[in-house]
Amino acid sequence: xxxxxxxxxxxxxxxxxxxxxxxxEGLFDTVNAQVGEIxxxxxxxxAAWNAGVFSLIRQLSETVILPIAGLVLTFVATYELxxxxxxxxxxxxxxxxxxxxxxxxxxxxxxxxxxxxxxVMAVFDVSQSVISRSAGLIQGSTAVSPDMLNDLQTxxxxxxxxxxxxxxxxxxxxxLTMQALGIIIFVLVYGRMIEIYLLTSLAPIPxxxxxxREVGGMGQNYLKSLFAVGFQxxxxxxxxxxxxxxxxxxxxxxxxxxxxWGTVGYTVLLCFMLFKTGTIARSIFGAH
Numbered sequence: 042x043x044x045x046x047x048x049x050x051x052x053x054x055x056x057x058x059x060x061x062x063x064x065x066e067g068l069f070d071t072v073n074a075q076v077g078e079i080x081x082x083x084x085x086x087x088a089a090w091n092a093g094v095f096s097l098i099r100q101l102s103e104t105v106i107l108p109i110a111g112l113v114l115t116f117v118a119t120y121e122l123x124x125x126x127x128x129x130x131x132x133x134x135x136x137x138x139x140x141x142x143x144x145x146x147x148x149x150x151x152x153x154x155x156x157x158x159x160x161v162m163a164v165f166d167v168s169q170s171v172i173s174r175s176a177g178l179i180q181g182s183t184a185v186s187p188d189m190l191n192d193l194q195t196x197x198x199x200x201x202x203x204x205x206x207x208x209x210x211x212x213x214x215x216x217l218t219m220q221a222l223g224i225i226i227f228v229l230v231y232g233r234m235i236e237i238y239l240l241t242s243l244a245p246i247p248x249x250x251x252x253x254r255e256v257g258g259m260g261q262n263y264l265k266s267l268f269a270v271g272f273q274x275x276x277x278x279x280x281x282x283x284x285x286x287x288x289x290x291x292x293x294x295x296x297x298x299x300x301x302w303g304t305v306g307y308t309v310l311l312c313f314m315l316f317k318t319g320t321i322a323r324s325i326f327g328a329h
Contacts (some may be wrong), residue, residue, distance in 0.1 A: 050202055053202055054202055054205055057202070057205040057206060057208070057209045058197045058205065060209050060212070061197060061205070061208050061209050061212045062197070064209075064212035064213060064215060064216055078226075079226060079230060079277060079278055079281050081176075082230045082231075082234075083172055083230060083233070083274030083275070083277055083278055084169055084172040084173045084176055084274065084278075085169070085234075086162070086165055086166060086169050087162070087165055087234065087237050087238060087241065088162065090234050091234075094238060095238075098238045098241055098242045099158060099241075101242050102157070102158055102241060102242050102243075102244060102245060103158060106242065106243055106244070106245050106246060107154075107157070107245045109245070109246060110154060110157075110245030110246045110248065110249040111154070111245075111249070113246060113249040113250065114150055114151065114154055114249040114250075114252075117150075117249065117250055117252060117253045117256060118143075118147045118150065118252070120253070121143065121146075121252070121253055122143055125139055125143060146252055147252070149252070150249070150251065150252035153248060153251065154245060154248055154249055157244050157245045157248045158241070158244065160248070161240075161241050161244045161267060162241075164264070164267045164268060164271055165237065165267075165271050167271070168268070168271030168272050168274065168275070169271075169274075171272070171275060172272075172274045172275050172278060175275055175278055175279070176278060211302070215308075218308045218309075219308070221312075222308055222311065222312060225312050225315060226281070226315065229277065229315050229316070229318075230277070233270065233273060233274065233277075233319075236270055237270055237271075240263075240266060240267060240270060244263070247259045247260040247262075247263035248260050248263070262328055262329060265323075265326045265327055265328035266323070266326075266328040268326045268328075269319075269322040269323045269325070269326040269328045270319075270322070272322055272325075272326070273318050273319055273322040276318040276321060276322055277315060277318050280311060280314045280315055280318060281311065281315075284307055284308075284310075284311040287307050288307060
């Protein structure tokens with residue numbers, strides 16, 4: 042009878058150890074896959090992300106918003122001309138040089154407005170280049186090797202049946218948290234790209250105000266917002282890269298229970314920081 046009990050205990054232990062190791066190996070595979078997926082998603086330009094949506098946004102910007110921006114620019118330029126003339130003793134002292142300056146400034150404003158879409162895309166091309174270079178470094182330092190699990194398996198083999206059962210349940214919970222993390226990453230990455238499209242669609246209106254000092258803050262803040270959203274992708278990539286590096290310690294800590302719950306903590310921390318990336322990017326570039 043003791044022989045049968047020992048055999049059943051050993052069989053259950055092997056079963057639980059196999060389940061725990063399978064869950065953790067799947068966890069590491071998920072981490073590596075998510076790092077790679079985010080590197081691809083956040084490093085994609087608006088034109089390459091979805092050609093259909095990009096074409097729609099461009100048509101809206103150039104055919105609907107651009108004429109409105111032209112009216113805004115006309116008002117701004119006219120207001121600036123009237124203000125300039127009134128400053129010279131109610132037009133009694135007209136400086137011809139100032140008129141030439143106004144004409145040159147207005148011509149530059151028209152040129153910039155007519156190329157607004159190209160300027161906006163150039164901003165995201167710059168951020169995409171930086172993200173692509175960062176992705177190569179981050180992915181290369183976060184690959185979790187299966188060899189890291191050998192020490193953990195040795196530790197599990199020395200544990201009793203009860204703790205192993207608890208660890209198996211906890212490792213299963215980890216799998217659910219990783220699925221939730223995948224949904225959050227999906228929402229953030231795709232939501233960021235939709236935000237980029239929304240900003241791009243209305244680009245001509247704030248750009249039309251850049252030539253005036255009094256209302257030019259609107260256009261300046263818009264450009265800051267563009268850079269903030271563009272480089273938010275790099276912050277997202279850095280957050281996931283840091284998370285992957287921290288999770289590597291799960292196999293080297295020697296404490297399976299602490300390692301598993303540490304992973305839960307890292308996952309919650311990552312979710313929190315991913316939501317903070319937009320605020321951090323805007324604070325860095327001074328956008329509001």
